[in-house]
Amino acid sequence: MKRRHFIQLSSLAVVAGGAAYTLDRGIRYPSLGLELPVLPKSFLDRDTLIDHKDAIRVQTQTDQSRFRANVPEPKFELHVKTARTIQLLIENLSPKAQLQVTGAKSSTETASGLQRLVKLDLGSESRVLLQWTIPSAENYRFAAIGDTGGGPELGWCIKRAAALGADFILHLGDLNYRLEDYDLARANLLDSPIPIYVSIGNHDYRDGGIYYHDRFRALIGPLNNEFTLGGIRFLNIDTANDFFPASSGHRGNFIQQLKIKDNVRDTVAFTHRPMADPRPGDEHDIGGAGQIPWLASHLNRLNCKTLLAGHIHSKLEIEHEGIYNYIAGQGLAIEDVIAEKSVAEILLGD
């Protein structure tokens, strides 16, 4: 082969390889950018490996072993090399959640609000499991609302949901409209009497030209995840951005690996943007080429006929491609908070 042809072929191979990598990883838009790197689901505390797939590690400057649970019944696994004691602080656990520890020499648990401090005495070369479970009940009640910002409206929504007897809240995204909102949201989440699972909104990802997704993943929760409680499967789906191709990114990987599960009575998806905007002339639905049919085909495959969304600051319902969309983006209940009028409506499910 002539040298010129070799260089041309090599260049083509590099370009094709780069394109394949980009398409596989996925492009988020707007604004245009590659999908975020994967965050680790385990971390090394001295020589103890802590697997925390059901919780994010809260990255504060003072406390390495602090986690925020993203599911009602989280499991942690510790792989211990050298004998030691360790303390783990877990946030966002229901007061009803009961801990079972296996493999430790001894353990104690102290509750304060939704936080549990677990002290463990660990033997060398041991494997230790921590599993919280919720006692079975005939049904569990959840509240769903989005678009609260992080301040007093979020605090009001949490109080209202608890007063309505909700066991947990599905937050439909957009905790962040102002520079201080992540700090305010974090304070409200720590104060909440019931657990909150949050789906990322467009403003949580990027607002006013500033990227906030690192703060979301470090303080609030993952981009996508699932849990099952009382036979109902909940799917948290990231619609903060559009993806190219529709099947790419963490969302694409997450949804494609989901399989139908036994012992599931119903499946409910919760996300930020709905699949359709029923208001004439408005387009606050999931955008992007081919995304809605792709999402609908997978939700139908998983027998998921219900999608809870925010983004539109109204209470609306619409059926789209076989999926019933409940829109509950009325979290900015400023009139409820200040004028004490009943304006915002929280969606309740049992």
Ligand SMILES: [Fe+2]
């Ligand atoms: Fe939004």
